[in-house]
Amino acid sequence: MEQHFKSRPTDLLLVTSPKSGTTWLKAMIFATLTRTSYPLDQHPLHTHNPHQCVTNLERVFSTGRRQIIEAIPSPRVFNSHLPYSVLPQTIIDSDCRIVYVWRDPKDVLISMWYFSGKIMGGADKIATFEEVYDSFCQGVNNYGPIWSHVLGYWEESKQRPEKILFLKYENILQEPVKHAKKLAHFIGCPYSEAEENQGVVEQIVELCSFGKLKNMDVNNNEIPSMSAHNISPSYFFRKGEAGDWKSHLTQEMAERLNTIIEEKFKGSGLKI
Ligand code: PAP
Numbered sequence: 672m673e674q675h676f677k678s679r680p681t682d683l684l685l686v687t688s689p690k691s692g693t694t695w696l697k698a699m700i701f702a703t704l705t706r707t708s709y710p711l712d713q714h715p716l717h718t719h720n721p722h723q724c725v726t727n728l729e730r731v732f733s734t735g736r737r738q739i740i741e742a743i744p745s746p747r748v749f750n751s752h753l754p755y756s757v758l759p760q761t762i763i764d765s766d767c768r769i770v771y772v773w774r775d776p777k778d779v780l781i782s783m784w785y786f787s788g789k790i791m792g793g794a795d796k797i798a799t800f801e802e803v804y805d806s807f808c809q810g811v812n813n814y815g816p817i818w819s820h821v822l823g824y825w826e827e828s829k830q831r832p833e834k835i836l837f838l839k840y841e842n843i844l845q846e847p848v849k850h851a852k853k854l855a856h857f858i859g860c861p862y863s864e865a866e867e868n869q870g871v872v873e874q875i876v877e878l879c880s881f882g883k884l885k886n887m888d889v890n891n892n893e894i895p896s897m898s899a900h901n902i903s904p905s906y907f908f909r910k911g912e913a914g915d916w917k918s919h920l921t922q923e924m925a926e927r928l929n930t931i932i933e934e935k936f937k938g939s940g941l942k943i
Contacts, residue, residue: 675737676728676759681746682767683858685725688820689752689813690782691774692840694907697721698879700748700770703855711874720889720904721879722897725750746859752814755823766834768858771824774840775943776817777916777928780807782909784919789906804924808931818935825941841913847876881911 685700687693698721702714709715715724728751731739740747751758762769784803788794797803810816828835836857843850851872855861862872877883884890885908894904916925932943 676732676740676761678759678761678765678767679745679747680766682762682765683746683748684728684762684767684769685748685750686755686769686771686824687750687752688773688779688815688817690779690786692772692843693750693752694721694884695840695843695879695881695911696770696772696838697725697748697750698884699851699854699875700858701725702875702878703851703858704746704748704860706860706871706875711871711878714878716878716884717887718889720887720894720907721884722904722907723889723894727751729753754815754820755827768833769824769835770838770854770857771828771835772838772840772843773821773824775913775916776807776932777920777925778840778913779812779817780804780928781916781919783813785909786906789903790901792901800919804920804928808928816935818932821941822935822939825939829940844913847880848872851876881908884908885911 683700683704685693685696687696698716701721701724702716705714725748726739726743728740728749731737740749780803784794784797784800787797787803791797794800798806807817810819812820814820824835825837828837836854838850838854852862852867855872866872885905890904890908892904897904920928929943936942
């Protein structure tokens with residue numbers, strides 16, 4: 672990837688460990704950037720899944736279609752699941768900005784468990800929940816241990832807050848309007864006073880809300896780039912809540928995972 676990809680200073684990169692809010696933030700970033708390009712009631716997000724609106728960097732390169740990336744006009748928006756330590760140097764060195772979103776790892780685990788079951792055609796086709804939980808506690812996760820993923824971006828965001836906006840899924844759920852404004856400011860298109868007075872921020876939040884996206888017609892149909900991987904667009908919308916782990920983990924399981932993460936986060940200033 673390093674040899675073929677040249678980051679532009681205007682690029683925006685959304686990074687997440689999988690199941691931490693990728694779909695939601697793809698929608699938020701895309702809607703924020705394009706809010707004046709369409710009347711909001713005719714915005715592409717009414718008819719397109721957010722994954723059709725933002726290009727995944729790894730997938731483009733793994734399929735050898737890197738010309739797609741060069742052809743995208745600026746400002747380009749990508750998403751990636753890569754840990755900070757393996758990001759292409761061109762991204763680190765350029766002035767492009769990174770939005771990083773993390774989520775309570777206990778909910779990431781539950782979300783991934785259901786998603787894997789759907790892709791594989793049933794929970795009985797994957798390892799037992801206890802086995803998956805155990806592996807997760809040992810750091811087994813797509814794109815590396817979740818704590819290393821989060822800490823990599825956290826540490827860098829402390830050094831370069833103008834480069835990395837570090838957000839938490841649960842905080843966005845709690846205060847979506849505040850975070851929508853913060854995001855718009857960071858990506859260089861803050862809401863004007865007139866927009867705020869007209870309720871545009873609330874409209875963008877609503878356009879990207881779980882209830883709105885989950886119920887779109889497009890999610891009941893096949894999207895070829897997804898069905899090739901046995902993925903239905905509906906798989907990206909399950910509950911969209913904070914704390915679903917409470918219905919799946921015993922107190923002992925939750926405490927064990929919390930203890931591991933607290934230990935890993937020690938001294939970093941980060942708390943679950
Ligand atoms: P990905 O990394 O594979 O693209 P990602 O979008 O990060 O997946 O994760 C899906 C989770 O985000 C699901 O969580 P759940 O399993 O706990 O329900 C999904 O429901 C949630 N999600 C998707 N869209 C939204 C949204 N608009 N608001 C809040 N949560 C959302």
